[in-house]
Amino acid sequence: MSRSAVLSLVIVLLAAIPRADAETLLERGDYLVNHLMSCSNCHSPRGPGAASRALSGGVQVFDEPWFRVKGANITPDRDTGIGTWSDDDIKRAITLGVRPNGTPLAEAMPSAFFRILTPRDLDALVAYLRSVPAVRNEVTAPVYKAAVPPSPAYPPAVKRFSDADLGDPAKRGLYLSTVAHCMACHARTSEEVPADYIKTLGKGGRAFKGPWGETRSANITSSRTAGIGAWSDAELRRALTEGVTPDGRKLRPPMSDHVAYYRTWNAGDLDALVAWVRTIPPLE
Ligand code: HEC
Ligand code: HEC
Structure with a gap:
């Protein structure tokens, strides 16, 4: 095979490989x-x-x-x-x-x-x-x-992110948790309006009423007693993608509706989300 034929073959093969950035x-x-x-x-x-x-x-x-x-x-x-x-x-x-x-x-x-x-x-x-x-x-x-x-703007989100920010794993986790608006439900109780996201980040306690009765958003801070600090990464991932807590409890709405979304995230995005959730400072 001539050199140019080899080259064109390589180009054809490369073009056939699906590229993530495409x-x-x-x-x-x-x-x-x-x-x-x-x-x-x-x-x-x-x-x-x-x-x-x-x-x-x-x-x-x-x-x-x-x-x-x-x-x-x-x-x-x-x-x-x-x-x-x-x-x-x-x-x-x-x-x-x-x-x-x-x-x-x-x-x-x-x-x-x-x-x-x-x-x-x-x-x-x-x-x-x-x-x-x-x-x-x-x-x-x-x-x-x-x-x-x-x-109020969600404080970490006041600044618009760039594509370069998304390449940094820690910033990517913050970005994903922000656009997924976890803290719309997990930052405050129903009484605290408007939310003070810094003071109550991850504290939970907001009430949701529906055909399922009433649920309250959980404390997802890294507190080992009040939050999920004692969970392993795998346990957190399972809660987010299967809707089951480490003690086998099935999560209820509206969290369970969102699990249907999180389970379809790509693996890298889920890893970045889990890593970010672990960084939420403990609140009792
Ligand atoms: C938690 C629920 C919720 C999510 C998630 C949500 N929205 Fe909305 N959106 C609403 C509600 C409720 C309104 C109407 C608010 C009102 O009428 O004052 C609205 C209004 C809008 C409007 C204005 C439309 C109009 O005719 O006034 C746009 C555009 C919009 N949403 C786009 C989006 C997009 C795009 C996304 C995802 C990136 C999104 N929304 C996510 C609840 C949501
Ligand atoms: C629409 C509101 C809503 C959104 C958005 C939401 N959650 Fe939840 N979440 C809840 C509620 C309510 C519960 C409690 C469910 C129950 O008691 O069964 C919960 C439970 C959880 C739990 C289980 C904690 C425990 O101790 O049982 C974790 C972990 C969690 N959420 C993480 C997240 C993360 C991370 C995000 C964003 C990617 C998120 N949630 C988005 C409402 C929400």
């Missing part, structure tokens, strides 16, 4: 919306046939003293979705929690955590949202019962 913007957007950030958990219908109506409006009602809202229709439908919004409008809603006309979204939409998003991940989110089928579905209009206290 993830397209749309693939990244799909991974963010349906796996890492669980947008679909709040914005998609459930039940038979729901897949064809993805992101056209959620099922949960977020009923708080300040508002009663449902996850909006975020498909490109021009009348009932966000089809007329510009890319910038969409990015501002995600990261700043405001509509194009400037009105704030209820804090049930965890924008406080999404300010950390890298420019590429924001682009990926927009690309993906624009690619899903437009679904006509009028979601019950939000009711604001009182001025919504402005939700």
